[in-house]
Amino acid sequence: MRWFASPRSLRRAGIAGMNWRNAALIAEQNPRRFYPRVDDKLLTKKLAQGAGIAVPELYAQVRTNHDASDMHQILDALDGFVIKPAHGSGGEGIVVVLGRSGTMFRKASSALIDHEGLTHHVSNILSGMYSLGGQPDTAMIEQRVVFDPLFERITHQGVPDIRTVVYRGVPILAMVRLPTRLSDGKANLHQGAVGAGVDMATGALTTGIWHNQPVDVHPDSHNAIAGLQIPSWERLLEIAARCYELTGLGYLGVDVVLDAHRGPLMLELNARPGLSIQLANRVGLRHRVAEVDRAAPVAAPAGARVAFAMQTFGGIVEPEVIRAASQAVDGPA
Amino acid sequence: MRLHVGLLALALTVIGLSLAWYKHHSLGFPLSPDATTDAWIIEARLGFEPIGGAVKAQLKLPDAPPGFRVLEENFISRGYGIAVEEVDGQRTAVWTQRRPSGRQALFYRATLMPRDDPEAPGEEEPAPLPPPVPDYEEPYLQAVNSVLDEVRSRSADVATFAAMLMQLLNNPEANDNIRLMLEGKRSDVDRVDTAIYMLKGARIPSRMVRGVTLVDGARDLQPTAWLEVHNGQRWVPIDPTTGKTGYPDGFVKWWRSAADPAEVTRARNVNVRFASKRNQLDALEAAADGARGEQPAMVAFSLLNLPVQTQNLYRILLLLPLGVLLIVVLRNIVGVKTFGTFMPVLIAISFRETQLIGGVVLFTLVTALGLSVRFYLERLKLLLVPRLAAVVIVVILLIAMLSVLSNQLGLQAGLSVSLFPIVILAMTIERMSIVWEEHGPGESLRQGLGSMLVAVLSYLLMFKTGMEHLMLVFPELLLVVLAVVLLVGRYTGYRVSELVRFRNMDTGA
Known part of the structure; x- marks a missing residue:
């Protein structure tokens, strides 16, 4: 293994660096006035509901510390829920509660937390601990996604989510983020989750990346990653593509979770999606961006853009691999 | 846009450098402080x-x-x-x-x-009126006229005329007429006086200069x-002993x-x-x-005219852009992660008081101790702003304790904390503890070390390379710094850290 790649070889591979992403993608494609549509998750949710895009249900929002002491009346009626800051970033400040154990709440990490702990967490959210620039924030209490058992073999607690990068309305890259024991059930690569590349044509997983190192199996369960196929893949891509019209942002990260009952739900949007997705897919962004600029029907409706993406960027995973993987899931389990 | 930024940067660089060059070359501002x-x-x-x-x-x-x-x-x-x-x-x-x-x-x-x-x-100077010819009395009239005739025949203009006359006056033994004129007069004042008196005979304006x-x-x-004679345009100095024109060095x-x-x-x-x-x-x-x-216009722009106290402030203020430039390069071209964008520069400035080693030790000690207190405060479940305030207070207490302690031990570094940015430290501790919890101790320590490294580098750049003097005397160099920052602002290439991060990616296409 080498320690360095030459800039020229990275350019040949079409890898986007941080500076290029900021200058050519974010500065060019994302008008700042549209940022609140993605940075404010309450607003995102409202917009998505208006456009008929499925999202996790919002149970309550907490705006003041006074509300925070009242919120337990709402929480007591719920079995599982998620508390998150409306302006959080990078998955920070999200608490997933699976259920109860006596008077305590059981977190996704199976640690317990009491009423006071939750109130303190909410007050941290309200005072802006997790928001960009420390602005006072709102806490959201929303439906906990009962995730599709599909990923159970290759995930450790938590909710795996599917990140799709959409450039000018065309999905160009996708990855599945699989929580690990290390990431404490969080689907964030920085925190130790596995990122797995996705074949754009079939929704089948390619290979994984863990701590910037390629992996073929999930580090906790040691089950193979490649070949597992995401169901209703085309519908998921269409949700991602439609988020372009929703926000007006030309470079957009769309996070979708698969709910066991409701199918793909749009969890949140990101106006500055990161570059790890290139590692997970072992594909550079720049070639795909150039391809969209050259040939994609960017003015066409979402369905046509998805068709273009599946046709142009897909076909990496061999059908045999998918078949073998689906047998592994159905067979012994 | 690229061209635009490029031209702007070029213009700024040219203006900055040429101003500095002019000040150095024509006005004699020194490049190094001990000149x-x-x-x-x-x-x-x-x-x-x-x-x-x-x-x-x-x-x-x-x-x-x-x-x-x-x-x-x-x-x-x-x-x-x-x-x-x-x-x-x-x-x-x-x-x-x-x-x-x-x-x-x-x-x-x-x-x-x-x-x-x-x-x-x-x-x-405007030419004075030619003096009237004095009423020379005999035998002086004849002597003056004969000397003037002689000098006139051997000279080309007013200056050489006066120089020639001065030479004759210096050697009275060789010429009877001169001897007559200088009778009883010895001093240079007398000789110049006599020359002026005789030059009036040729209606040449002249005067005596003492120095x-x-x-x-x-x-x-x-x-x-x-002796100074006016040649119609200006006063020309004549050496009364040699007749040469112009003042010598040191006169x-x-x-x-x-x-x-x-x-x-x-x-x-x-x-x-x-x-x-x-x-x-x-x-x-x-x-x-x-x-x-x-050069009043030039001086209007010079910081050296400000009161000394204000100058001392600008000494530091003008160094900030250098530290900021370093941060820009380290973050956007190298890809070093730090806590807070410009926090390391402020830490570096505080190193100026404490010196490098003392500053690093102090920074590490206070951060480590503050961090442990912060972890304890986390368990009290305080609101954000009171918790930050508590950390600020604890940091001040820690610094005070360290000062007392180091005074007891006879160490100097612990005493020079006046500029140590306490609030910045408190914010750093807060950020570090959040990163610690969210991303683990490894990431937290990595960013902490990154911040420290950047702080040390910017300290060295700002205070150990003679920049302090250079920036104060040639503040126009800030335009050059600005130009570099603008250029980096349009840099879309890879960061060094990305060459490592994506090192396994260059096989596929």
């Missing part, structure tokens, strides 16, 4: 004994002597009123006192810096007399007349003594003082 320049201190001591009643003492003063810049002038005289006036077209110090007693000594002192700009050989030649450590300089033109430089009413034993002394001056001070005298 010194030769300067001279000249002193005139006016001594007299009052004979009763109010005294008015006048001393003629040099007025922009050619070949020198006057950096500073002082009048030392206890109990006297002092005014500088024009008296008969001559700059003059006028001291007055109602009833002085005992022997009096008044001083005039000036600091002069030689300058090597190609000085015109005399002052530009001193600088000698290091001289206590009793004798003023010498020089300070002082006053214009055959009379004594001083005049004191109601006093006796009036004398004036001249002294001179070489002085090593801070080149920066000399350049700034010199520029003040002649």
